[in-house]
Amino acid sequence: MGDILGLVGKRLGLGAIILLIISAIIFFMIELLPGDVAQAVLGQGATEENLAALRKEMGLDQPAIVRYLAWLKGAIVFDFGTSIVTGGSVASAIGERFANTLFLAAYAAMIAIPISILLGVLVALLRNSIFDRVANVVTLSFISSPEFFLGYILILYFSVKWGMFPAIASLNDGMSFGDLLYRTFLPALTMVLVVTAHMMRMTRAAIINLLASPYIEMARLKGVPPWRVIVKHALPNAWAPIITVIALNLAYLITGVVLVEVVFVYPGIGQLLVDAVAKRDVPVVNACCLIFAATFILLNLAADVGAILTNPRLRHPK
Structure with a gap:
């Protein structure tokens, strides 16, 4: 029984490491997508002031690594942030x-x-x-x-x-x-x-x-x-x-x-x-x-x- 529990523990640890790597790949691949998220949300008629305000609200004015660490910290406790479209959790x-x-x-x-x-x-x-x-x-x-x-x-x-x-x-x-x-x-x-x-x-x-x-x-x-x-x-x-x-x-x-x-x-x-x-x-x-x-x-x-x-x-x- 101890061998099985040890194996499960090792696999869980390996799974956690793989999930961490995958989370980084997901986040930064989405970052590489062309286009501006704020522009896509507000549309072509948005002013520069509105775009800047939305980027600040979404944290897009910060470096990608800072936003990733903040997102990962929330994801650990199942807090994935707020939807851009609906504004809900x-x-x-x-x-x-x-x-x-x-x-x-x-x-x-x-x-x-x-x-x-x-x-x-x-x-x-x-x-x-x-x-x-x-x-x-x-x-x-x-x-x-x-x-x-x-x-x-x-x-x-x-x-x-x-x-x-x-x-x-x-x-x-x-x-x-x-x-x-x-x-x-x-x-x-x-x-x-x-x-x-x-x-x-x-x-x-x-x-x-x-x-x-x-x-x-x-x-x-x-x-x-x-x-x-x-x-x-x-x-x-x-x-x-x-x-x-x-x-x-x-x-x-x-x-x-x-x-x-x-x-x-x-x-x-x-x-x-x-x-x-x-x-x-x-x-x-x-x-x-x-x-x-x-x-x-x-x-x-x-x-x-x-x-x-x-x-x-x-x-x-x-």
Whole structure:
């Protein structure tokens, strides 16, 4: 247990250093963008006095390193400053949007994970069969298609032609949980189609790799049915790579939803990021990018820890 806690501590420390480096890259890359933020906010008709006053209010009259350190100090305590466009707290605006994104990612994960594992086991059982080949072709077709393309295809058929689901995932406070699931089904389905292939193929590869092991051959020689060999003998030892790919795809579901949220006008953090970039709302852009980076780092840490917990050889490398 001490080894695991030590490993988690080391990974958290490394993750903090990486996040610090990423925060600096995000801040200074945004600083290098062409144009004047104050001019973009006030418009072309702004006077020099108004521009100077806004630059002073936003701290743009100070050196970039001073502004970065001040922003980093606030970000540590989740104070990301004030939105240039709305004048409200960035943390408050992001909090609700990030909760919506987490709900959408969880919705997609609840569908994708069981389907992916089930398909992975089936194609491993039916390796080199017609079902295996068709499943691989279909899932690879989905993963090769951009998210926005899949989203528009789903809107065309499920919304326009068949009228089964709304094309826009509009949310409000008074809707029921069932209505929420109904309105967000198409964006969730889009993400499911994209991530299922990764998890299915990893499950298939992990199980097929274990089927050549001596203990699997012994189980077969004893007359154990093929499905029982996979489910009871191969699958438990394949959990390490499967958990890793699930955690990485969960990171994608949270950080890679920008295009999906834009297509379905879903009020998540990805849509907020796109709006902030269009309006040059720099504090919101900085905060969104930092949250995406932190989420990806934490889920990568979860993938490492999950793989170690499910594999005794990784827990005791000596």
